[in-house]
Amino acid sequence: MRIESKVERQAPFSLQVEGETLRAYPGETIATVLVERSPVIGHMANGDAQGLFCNMGTCCLCMVTILPEGRRVRACLTAAEPGMEIGLG
Amino acid sequence: MAERYDLAIVGGGPAGQAAALALQGHGLAVAVIDEQPHPGGQILRQPPREFGVTGWMGGKVYAALRRQLGQFEALSGLDWLGGRSVLGLSRSSDASFVLTLSGRSGVETLRARRVLLATGCQDLAVPLPGWTLPGVYAAGGIQAFVKSQQIVPGKRIVLAGTHPLQLLIADQIVAAGASVSAVMFAQSRQAMARLLAESPLVAARQASALLPAGAAMARLRRRGVPVRFGESLLGIVGGERVEGVRSSAGETACDAVGLCYGFVPQSALPRMAGAGMRAAGPAGGWAAECDAWQRTSVAGLYAAGETTGVAGAAAAQCAGRIAGAGIALDLGLLAPGAAERRVAGVRRAHAKHLKFAALLDRIADPTGHFPVMAPSTIVCRCEAVRLADLVSCLDGRSANAVKLASRCGMGPCQGRNCEPTLLRLLGDRADPGFSARFPARPVMLGDLAAPE
Amino acid sequence: MRKADVLIVGGGLVGCATAWHLARGGAQVTLLEAGDIGMGASGQNAGSLHFQLERRFLENGEALAEQAARTAALSRLAIDDWRGLEAELGADLHVVMDGGLMVAETAEQVGVLERKIARENAEGLATRLLDGDEARAIAPYLSAGILAAGFSGDEGHADARAVTRAFAEAAAHAGAILRMRSPVTSARRLDRGFEIACADETLQGDRLVIACGAWTAQICARLNLHMPLFPVALLMNATERTAKGLRHLVQHVGRRLSMKQTHAGNILIGGGWPARLAQAPDGTFDPRRRPEMIAASLAGNMRAAIDTAPFVAKLNLIRSWTGVTAISADQLPIVGEVPSMPGCWVAGGGSAFTLGPTFARLMAQAMGGRAAPELDIVSPARFEHLNSFMG
């Protein structure tokens, strides 16, 4: 849930997560965009659904793939960018 | 970014900022590295520059920290290297340190004659049935969403644990317009009150530090948020995501949970460097050992703030100042007497804050309140290692040997989350835990490879 | 005082496997391990099962290559040992023997491969040369820059985390006594047999097996023996898990590289890049302390991996570690009874993950009275001259 009161954001842009088009605001991290979409951001080693946890870069549970480049980053430390394509899992 | 610095400070929180400010005017080439884009540390995780947030972190409690942050951001002649994670540090042949940094654009290395580790702490991860369901967060992680990203990761949130910080977090969530279904303290209210009463002087002297929690509690009560004591978490329930929690008092519906059982120092870097460590506190973890000038046992390597033990932002600030003076002393920029005079007042304040931190440690002590794990409870999330997978390894083996046998701690987080739990299960006070290994954060192979 | 038929010093793969074979054969065996089982080289290694001649034997002259080729007989036995090991131990060791490729990127390297394969074939090892396209046909992840590969259908890998422990459990099951956290502090020869001691116990045995990896020379010194085994520190790296992609063991004939994917999905990358051994205050090497990583090794190892299998470039490295193993004066393993000290057996050096199960089996066989001529080429006898003044 984006906080509306006392927060001004710039014009949103769109990006793709697993092929789904999502809206994001400049300054948001990929983790924010994902959490706004669903707490489920991938799968654990045992196949169960996975969420992110620490939101500060230490738990490494939020790894996502930036496509088409293929770089894998921590979503909670990486800013969302217009036109970005993100792969989960 | 230059290739060589006199000093590299890892961490731009209260401790790192204070050290940089203390060294201002000495003409040193200083770099401050942080994996967050902006300085502030965990307590003042700043909103993105693209946001306009009115009255951000406006409370009186934060005033001193905000002032310091403003001074730090105004410092000239300092290289702020935000958005970069320090992966490791090693010694080069000329006795300076080589730090490996990774950021969005790849890996860089820098050399520094001295290094100050001010890497702060992280939430203690506490396994319990259902805790891997999406929607369960470290309480500090929820708070960072609220104060920095300006979102609330849920509509009805439960905070549970033993640490009073969860009152402030609940208060911030409610102020942001979301709803908190309950704040659950595993310990009884009487037990907390008793500890306060046992240290009336410390408590009274630090009333200002206790007040925010009290005020937050009053506000939560006014808004009808249940704050309950003596209520232990039994499990978190849901299908593919959190739908509620089961506690000793029954079920509470919610769509997100913040676990707040305390904090452990971020110890990867000092351990990797071979610095002397000690058991950190009741929540577990390892703290870098320091002398009176914040020197670690490794020559040229300093540590300040919560890397050396979780004691709050005010103590971190003091330690940062002391480290700054210590570094100036060791570099011959200050005479011993002058250095000591400079920090005399700071040392007194530091001691006072540490006393309060010790009291807070006792109040927030999670020992005895950890939720009961089921055999199927996952201890190591990276590798999905269950308690049942560990039991057969708990035969006197070292943590490293258990890791090798079970994969517990073998994933991308390098055991940061599961190590305290495993050491609790091992119950061996002499076990130094997992060997800290490069890289402190995952890094793309292509970024590390030698040029073609 | 406790007595045993055989005392074993060292609870790595070699010690534990030897204990198992001996105990199975009815011997009373006591093994002493300084730390936990399998936490030395046996728990730190790459888990490669490599049967092609190693690169290190090919770049130091013809004589060494020739000598090393004669260990092929041991490799042939090791192939059979590994194929049967999971069934024999009743344990899942993640043994994968789907083949291994030793790649070449330059014409010169292709030449080395050709000569290597000729040698191996002469010694009865069924390796063959694939051209770049043939190699890519079975290993599509290989770079376009790969010109040729030596292929052995038996190579592969196993889970180093599991193997030593499985041997230890089997040994204990067969009646061997395994003592952990019991560093041996003294060892001496008696009129008949040997006596060793750790902090709280002194033990006697008819035979002594010294299988303590990088520490072998230290224990030998207690017995007034020179054993030319030296500690070396090596770098290993693991990537995050990734969908299955790399089926084979991949090595390089001209660069330091070994690469494989574990059953969990991590890709392990090593190949003999050095790390820096820790030093004790007196200036001697201290294999017990963690060796220091060398940045150039890491960068070089990553580059070799990427040049060979480009897809790994995008994966995250999650851990680098350093391990200590032993290398002998002539690079070949030293395994067998010390001629000047009957009853004292030594096993150290070499790629003793691959060959360790075989060394152990053959030593036990020889102690049981059945000759094991395959060990002749690695016998400590070749270094007896060093002990001719040791009295």
Ligand SMILES: Cc1cc2nc3c(=O)[nH]c(=O)nc-3n(C[C@H](O)[C@H](O)[C@H](O)COP(=O)(O)OP(=O)(O)OC[C@H]3O[C@@H](n4cnc5c(N)ncnc54)[C@H](O)[C@@H]3O)c2cc1C
């Ligand atoms: C999530 C969280 C929320 C918190 N919220 C509060 C609160 O609201 N109120 C309160 O009183 N206390 C809070 N605390 C405790 C608080 O962190 C400290 O009291 C205070 O911030 C400590 O200051 P510090 O300078 O020691 O470390 P920090 O402020 O934590 O600063 C350390 C900095 O180091 C950086 N860092 C760490 N490792 C690396 C690395 N390898 N590479 C690059 N950068 C690195 C981090 O990104 C961080 O910015 C919180 C703690 C956490 C973990």
Ligand SMILES: Cc1cc2nc3c(=O)[nH]c(=O)nc-3n(C[C@H](O)[C@H](O)[C@H](O)COP(=O)(O)OP(=O)(O)OC[C@H]3O[C@@H](n4cnc5c(N)ncnc54)[C@H](O)[C@@H]3O)c2cc1C
């Ligand atoms: C990084 C690395 C990668 C490698 N990769 C491969 C590979 O892919 N394939 C391959 O075939 N080989 C590989 N090797 C080599 C292989 O790991 C070793 O040859 C093999 O594990 C040796 O087994 P060991 O039992 O002789 O020695 P170790 O496993 O080292 O065991 C020796 C044991 O003796 C104990 N000890 C020492 N001193 C004492 C004492 N005083 N008292 C009691 N106990 C003592 C130690 O604690 C240790 O546990 C690698 C080695 C390293 C380091």
Ligand code: FES
């Ligand atoms: S959520 Fe923990 S690292 Fe991103």
